[in-house]
Amino acid sequence: MKKSELSFEVSPRPEHVAGAFKPEINDEPQSVFSDLIPVISGQIGGRDSNIVSAKALHKTLGVGRDFTNWIKGRITQYGFTLGDDYTLVESLSTPKRASAKSRQQLEHDYLITTNMAKELAMVERTEQGRAVRKYFIQCEEALSRTAPAIAANYRQHLKARLKAASNFKPMCEALDISRAEHGKATLPRHYSNESNMITRIALGGLTANQWALANGHPKEKARDYMTTEQLEHLSYLESTNITLIDMGMDYYGRKTELSRLSQRWLSKRLGVAHG
Known part of the structure; x- marks a missing residue:
């Protein structure tokens, strides 16, 4: 994997992220989100943050627009800041049906803070968006209970x-x-x-x-x-x-x-x- 400009190395594929934070959630639909959108600890702009994959969030929200246009549009519309709210990562992936000349392609993902993720979920104005936002709130509440010092x-x-x-x-x-x-x-x-x-x-x-x-x-x-x-x-x-x-x-x-x-x-x- 190629490191991002801000030197944060994380796989953009949530199923490959180790040590993801999974809160204890009794509500079955909510518990599914911990697998779809794992929350991990990391740094953005040199500061400790709880982080999620924007690509995983986009997929879980069921947004109609393609990922790249959606995330760039939301960043511009709501004034999110590189190095403060998110960072960009790149990785090489091999498509399932790759030609001999093009076995790998460059994939982009945005690693975003849970605060940014909550806002993105809320502005979708859908039941899924409200459920995802509730999930992030529960993650933060669970962190307060399990890691009070932090x-x-x-x-x-x-x-x-x-x-x-x-x-x-x-x-x-x-x-x-x-x-x-x-x-x-x-x-x-x-x-x-x-x-x-x-x-x-x-x-x-x-x-x-x-x-x-x-x-x-x-x-x-x-x-x-x-x-x-x-x-x-x-x-x-x-x-x-x-x-x-x-x-x-x-x-x-x-x-x-x-x-x-x-x-x-x-x-x-x-x-x-x-x-």
Whole structure:
């Protein structure tokens, strides 16, 4: 098999996927789906995800359109993103009736997250689509029961991501008020300077864009790929910076103080980790 551009190697044929996650489902029609559309653990864009074969989903949904046009149309229509919602894989297969000159042909499949799969099933607006969507929900519920630590880690990461996102606007508003009190206008570069100052402290001297580029992630979604600890660190620095701005501390004073507090925060986290 040829690896995809995002280096995720999985057979697109669901019956050949080893270690597929099969929830315990009492409803007989639902239990059939675990064989037709196995859910496996893997990575898309460097992040752990529960993944299914789009080709297997297409077949189970009984969609009238051919697979390639269907999946490309849905991706465009609903704005799914390569490396975030799905990845493309290729494999060589031998048709049942192959000529001597053409014994193998290239097959394409899309490996998609279960969230994308649920949405694709829902928009078909059929009984089969609703049943398949229910199956994916049951898979997620079963994961929460059988692997609570994994589910808890996902929830913690989401909480950290949302908290980090919620601090940026209040920080900009605090900067606006502080500069206005000194008769200064706030320009876009002032916001970006503030954000870059904080991310450089948290990410070892790199801005969010530089960090994303160095790690092979799309720069516009840098925070989506950060670890829970990195997001919590950023959130702490942003909320602290709001307080320092309100206290009237200037840019360089805030930078010095945030650098000091960052080291203190990291030391405390290491102490907890090794305590």
